[in-house]
Amino acid sequence: MSLPILVVDDSFTVRMGLAEMLEAAGLSVTACATGAEARAALADGQFSLAILDVLLPDADGIELLKEIRGTASAAETAVMLLSTEAEVRDRVRGLRTGADEYIGKPYDPNHVVARALELAGRLAPSAPTTETVLLIDDSATFREALKATLEEAGYHVAAAASGEEGLGLAAFVRPAAVVVDGVLPGIDGPTVIRRIRFDAALRRVPCLLLTASEEEDAELRALEAGADAFVRKDHDTAVILAKFKAMLRSAGAQAGGEIAQSLLGPKKILAVEGSESHLERTAAAVRACGYDVALARSGEEALELLAVQPVDCILLDARMPGIGGLETCRRLKDIPVMRETPVIMLGDAGDADSLLEALGAGADDFISKASEVEVLQARVAAQLRRKLFEEESRLHRAQQLQRELEAAETRAAKEIAEVRAALVEELEMKNKELDSFAYSVAHDLRAPLRSIDGFSQALLEDYTEKLDDQGRQYLGYVRESAQQMAELIDNLLSLSRITRSEVQRESIDLGALARKIGSRLEQRDPDRKVALVVADGLTAQADGHLMTIVFENLLGNAWKFTRDRAEARVEVGAATSEGQTAFFVRDNGAGFDMAYSSKLFGVFQRLHSAKEFEGTGIGLATVQRVIRRHGGRIWAEGEVDRGAAFFFTLPNGAGGPGALAHG
Amino acid sequence: MDEKIILLVEDNPKDEALTLRALKKGNILNEVIVAHDGAEALDYLFGRGEDGNLRALPQLILLDLKMPKVDGLEVLAKMRSNERTRLLPVVILTTSAEDRDRLDGYRLGANSYVRKPVDFVQFTEAVTQLGLYWLVLNIPPPNTGR
Numbered sequence: 001m002s003l004p005i006l007v008v009d010d011s012f013t014v015r016m017g018l019a020e021m022l023e024a025a026g027l028s029v030t031a032c033a034t035g036a037e038a039r040a041a042l043a044d045g046q047f048s049l050a051i052l053d054v055l056l057p058d059a060d061g062i063e064l065l066k067e068i069r070g071t072a073s074a075a076e077t078a079v080m081l082l083s084t085e086a087e088v089r090d091r092v093r094g095l096r097t098g099a100d101e102y103i104g105k106p107y108d109p110n111h112v113v114a115r116a117l118e119l120a121g122r123l124a125p126s127a128p129t130t131e132t133v134l135l136i137d138d139s140a141t142f143r144e145a146l147k148a149t150l151e152e153a154g155y156h157v158a159a160a161a162s163g164e165e166g167l168g169l170a171a172f173v174r175p176a177a178v179v180v181d182g183v184l185p186g187i188d189g190p191t192v193i194r195r196i197r198f199d200a201a202l203r204r205v206p207c208l209l210l211t212a213s214e215e216e217d218a219e220l221r222a223l224e225a226g227a228d229a230f231v232r233k234d235h236d237t238a239v240i241l242a243k244f245k246a247m248l249r250s251a252g253a254q255a256g257g258e259i260a261q262s263l264l265g266p267k268k269i270l271a272v273e274g275s276e277s278h279l280e281r282t283a284a285a286v287r288a289c290g291y292d293v294a295l296a297r298s299g300e301e302a303l304e305l306l307a308v309q310p311v312d313c314i315l316l317d318a319r320m321p322g323i324g325g326l327e328t329c330r331r332l333k334d335i336p337v338m339r340e341t342p343v344i345m346l347g348d349a350g351d352a353d354s355l356l357e358a359l360g361a362g363a364d365d366f367i368s369k370a371s372e373v374e375v376l377q378a379r380v381a382a383q384l385r386r387k388l389f390e391e392e393s394r395l396h397r398a399q400q401l402q403r404e405l406e407a408a409e410t411r412a413a414k415e416i417a418e419v420r421a422a423l424v425e426e427l428e429m430k431n432k433e434l435d436s437f438a439y440s441v442a443h444d445l446r447a448p449l450r451s452i453d454g455f456s457q458a459l460l461e462d463y464t465e466k467l468d469d470q471g472r473q474y475l476g477y478v479r480e481s482a483q484q485m486a487e488l489i490d491n492l493l494s495l496s497r498i499t500r501s502e503v504q505r506e507s508i509d510l511g512a513l514a515r516k517i518g519s520r521l522e523q524r525d526p527d528r529k530v531a532l533v534v535a536d537g538l539t540a541q542a543d544g545h546l547m548t549i550v551f552e553n554l555l556g557n558a559w560k561f562t563r564d565r566a567e568a569r570v571e572v573g574a575a576t577s578e579g580q581t582a583f584f585v586r587d588n589g590a591g592f593d594m595a596y597s598s599k600l601f602g603v604f605q606r607l608h609s610a611k612e613f614e615g616t617g618i619g620l621a622t623v624q625r626v627i628r629r630h631g632g633r634i635w636a637e638g639e640v641d642r643g644a645a646f647f648f649t650l651p652n653g654a655g656g657p658g659a660l661a662h663g
Numbered sequence: 664m665d666e667k668i669i670l671l672v673e674d675n676p677k678d679e680a681l682t683l684r685a686l687k688k689g690n691i692l693n694e695v696i697v698a699h700d701g702a703e704a705l706d707y708l709f710g711r712g713e714d715g716n717l718r719a720l721p722q723l724i725l726l727d728l729k730m731p732k733v734d735g736l737e738v739l740a741k742m743r744s745n746e747r748t749r750l751l752p753v754v755i756l757t758t759s760a761e762d763r764d765r766l767d768g769y770r771l772g773a774n775s776y777v778r779k780p781v782d783f784v785q786f787t788e789a790v791t792q793l794g795l796y797w798l799v800l801n802i803p804p805p806n807t808g809r
Contacts, residue, residue: 439761443729446758446781447675454681454783479783486781 003048004028005120008038008064009082010057018051021113027120035059042068047077048120051112054083054090062097069098078119082107088301091294095308102309108290114172114266115292132156133244134175136166136192137210138184142233146179149237150244163187167195170202171266177248178207179240181233182222190225197226198392206247210240267384268292270311272302272328273346274320278369282315282346285373286380299328306338313383315376316363318347318354326361333362340390342383431500438496445489453482484616491618494549495603498625503543505630510547510583511538514572517551521559528568530559535573538583540650546626553619554585554646560613561589561644577647586645591638600636623648667722667798669695672704672738673756674730681783682725682756682790689791693798696721701733705741708748720751723797726773728757728764736767743772750804752797756790 005022009015010033019029030047032038035058042050050068054061061081068074080101081094094102101115133155137143140161147157158173160166163184170178178196182189193207209227212234222230229247231240269291273279276297283293294311296302300322302314314332318325325345332338344365345358358366364386367379456478464472511534518532532555540547555570562568571586592600592607599605601624606617627634627648638644669686673679679697686695698704704726712718724742728735735755742748754775755768768776777793780786 439759442761443758446779447678449781450681450758450779450783450786451677453781454684454786455677457783458684483782 003046003120004030005116006030006032006038006041006047006050006077008032008035008051008056008061009053010034010055011053014053014082017109018112018116021109022116025113025117027117035064038064039067042071042074046073049078049080049116051080051082051116054081054094062094065094065097065099080112080116080119082112088294088296088305092304092308102294103292104294106287107292108287110172111266111290111292117172117174118266131176132158132173134166134170134173134178135159135180136161136163136178136184136189137181138162139181142181146237146240149241150179153241153245163189163192166192170196170205171199174201175205177244178205179244180207180209182209182211182230190221190227193222193225193227195388195392198395208240208244208247266290266292267312268294268309269313269315269380270294270296270302270305271315272296272299272320272325273315273317274298275317278317278346281373282376285376286315288373289377289380291380299323299325299331302328303331306332306335310337311341312387313380314341314343315380316343316345317369318345318358326357329358329361329363340387342387344379344383434496434500438493441489442493446486449482449486449489453479453486456482488616488618491616491622495618495622495625498546498549498622498629501546503546503629505541506544507539508542508544508547509539510542510551511536511572513544513547514538514551514555514585517548517555518570521555525559528559528563530562530568530570533569533571533573535571538572538574540581540583541652542630542650543626546629550623550626550648551585553623557619557646558585558587558589558644560615561591561608562587563589563613565589575647577649580649580651582647582649584645584647586643588643591640591642591644592636593640594638597636597638601634667693668719669693669794669798670698670704670707670721670724671695672698672701672724672730672735673727674700675727678727678779681786685783685787685790686794688787689794691791691794691798693722693794700730701735701738704738705733708742709745720748722752722803723794724751724753725756725793726753728755728759728768736764736771739768739771739773752801752803754793754797756793 005027007015007018007022007029008031009018012033015031015033019031022029030041030045032041035056038050038052038056038059041047050064052061052064056064061083065079065081068077068079078100079098080103081099082103082105083090083094084105091102091104100119103112103115131154133150135143135147135150135157136159137146138161143159143161147159150157158169158175160169163180163186166178166180178193180189180192184192187195189209193209196202196205196207206228207226209222209225209230210233211222211230212232229243231243269286271279271282271286271293272295273282274297279295279297283295286293291312294305294309296305298320299316302316306314316325316329320328323331325347329343329345332341332343342364343362344367345354345361345363346369347354347358347366348369355366364383365379367375456475459467460472460475467475514534515532518530518534522528522530555572558570559568562570565588567588569588572584573586574581574583576582590608590613596607599607601620603618603621605621606615608615623646624634627650631651632649634646634648636644636646669691671679671682673682679699683695683697686693696707698707704724707718708720710718726735726738735757739753739755742751742753752774753772754777755773756777756779757764758779760778765776775793777789780789
């Protein structure tokens with residue numbers, strides 16, 4: 001479904017001429033002569049494209065453009081401005097206001113229609129309405145015969161006698177299929193197909209290559225060029241038609257409505273000359289080839305224009321007022337996106353220096369201003385062709401690079417997956433090893449300890465009269481040590497279990513947990529009077545079992561180290577640290593020297609002697625493991641004899657370093 | 664039914680000595696038969712004595728888990744799958760407090776799971792309580808064996 005095109009021009013000839021051509025191309029057109037009519041039409045319906053004359057009797061085309069751009073319903077409408085004013089200022093103003101295209105009068109109607117099709121198609125992507133087949137063959141007899149066969153079969157046929165003509169037509173008619181002869185006077189059939197394959201807008205069009213019977217490697221060449229099918233020319237046209245239909249059937253499945261700027265589409269040339277008469281002559285010569293021409297009268301104007309409108313080729317006068325042609329060229333070639341645009345410098349005849357200067361400034365070609373018009377036209381065509389080739393090969397390189405990149409990415413992804421799998425396997429193996437190690441420790445290390453303790457006790461009981469006081473004391477030491485070691489083993493086991501266990505987060509009331517553990521501590525030590533103050537609303541996403549271990553250790557420590565206080569006080573709460581909630585357990589006990597704070601969390605690190613405060617030196621290491629497994633941080637503040645505070649964070653979510661690393 | 668026998672399944676001779684001592688200290692003077700590994704335990708429970716008869720079933724089995732040849736869990740599994748020993752009270756008495764051992768033990772039908780404390784005083788206390796509970800307080804299921 002394609003929206004109509006609005007044509008607004010006060011000249012009856014222009015209006016009707018464009019309308020007829022657009023309608024012939026299968027588009028519906030609303031033609032208006034004045035701004036008022038145009039406004040009424042715009043208020044009434046939607047358009048895919050508006051072609052506006054800049055100078056209207058009752059309005060300014062650019063004002064109209066502003067209104068279109070300001071209307072929500074028309075925001076999608078493409079706008080093409082037509083103007084007799086060749087002033088760069090007007091062009092720049094039009095393009096800056098939001099025009100999609102600006103074409104100077106006089107224009108080549110074919111060019112306007114081609115651009116109109118592009119612009120309208122951009123907004124209403126629809127498959128070719130009629131099944132147009134592009135037929136390229138240099139033999140008039142054969143061409144007519146095949147054309148007749150195809151038309152009889154219900155296809156609409158556009159015919160061309162050469163590859164160049166065919167490609168130009170392809171951009172215009174957007175064929176549903178192409179039939180091309182392998183051998184042609186200019187570029188041959190395979191090259192035509194290759195170009196079509198490089199063109200973003202055309203590359204999905206199925207192509208049938210016609211080959212001469214004597215070519216042995218015809219099939220190979222056809223497939224290499226990207227043809228979807230090939231057929232020998234000496235076959236009956238009915239056979240060719242059958243093959244053609246088969247190709248369409250198989251291509252039908254993958255046909256996509258891809259719309260893109262065609263490389264073979266209408267070309268825009270910028271002519272820059274200081275002298276008005278030269279400019280006219282150059283513009284006329286280029287326009288005669290069917291190109292659209294934009295005019296500039298100085299280098300500054302040219303640069304200003306190029307900032308808003310890209311062109312396909314630039315004709316640049318070497319000697320101009322202002323910054324001049326050479327400097328303009330240098331500046332142009334400094335702009336990354338402009339570097340690929342061919343620049344043909346126009347200079348004085350027979351002046352070897354100006355040629356060298358021009359090439360030195362980065363121009364792609366140099367021709368004398370005195371040259372024949374045909375020379376100019378041929379050079380422009382050559383530069384456009386070169387640009388096309390470069391774009392083709394760039395596209396080719398880009399595709400190649402893309403393929404290599406994709407292959408490399410696939411390889412890399414595979415390698416990463418393999419490495420990951422190996423790491424996971426290794427990790428699992430290590431965990432298993434650790435598991436069985438811990439299991440052995442639990443069993444085999446404790447059993448002899450029980451013997452040491454048990455038989456020491458037996459000695460004390462059964463042989464007490466044979467031992468003196470010192471002997472009994474020594475045996476007491478043996479038992480004490482065995483029991484201490486058993487406790488160490490138990491703590492180490494619990495530490496290793498934490499490292500291995502899964503963190504299962506749930507919503508936890510840490511305050512309630514602290515109170516529960518506090519009352520357990522009170523029961524265990526009923527003689528102690530400790531004021532436990534727990535703040536409200538201490539909830540976190542954490543593993544309940546692991547958080548119990550944390551509070552058992554932190555509160556246990558707080559209880560232990562406030563032992564000598566007349567009024568022991570333990571506080572549990574939350575503070576904000578670096579934008580995160582930090583929970584804390586604070587006491588007014590023995591405290592510690594901040595100089596040693598880094599040693600607090602190490603395994604077997606103790607800041608108090610066993611005589612002062614008993615302990616295995618594993619508790620805080622265990623707490624730190626738990627916090628790290630949650631992706632959080634833990635730190636401590638304290639002062640000797642002024643108490644200690646332990647802070648920790650529990651970032652929400654499963655992320656954080658603790659989620660992946662076991663440790 | 665005559666005397667209440669205790670079957671102690673324990674491979675470590677020192678632990679055996681300590682357990683026997685603990686039972687004595689706790690004044691549990693029942694006959695204790697010691698099997699030094701799982702195979703011996705099964706042999707006692709299902710084999711025939713010198714007189715060709717099946718042996719008297721114990722009132723209580725104290726079962727260690729980690730043993731050579733046939734381990735404690737295997738013994739337990741065999742007992743629970745045999746009609747004659749299916750209901751015998753079994754107390755797992757072991758060094759391990761690992762979750763999976765506890766789980767496996769209870770799953771296979773252990774009646775209790777006790778971890779041997781390192782402290783001998785506590786150990787004696789534990790064994791005494793076990794004996795008192797299972798031999799005195801607890802009323803066993805009606806005798807279905809023999």
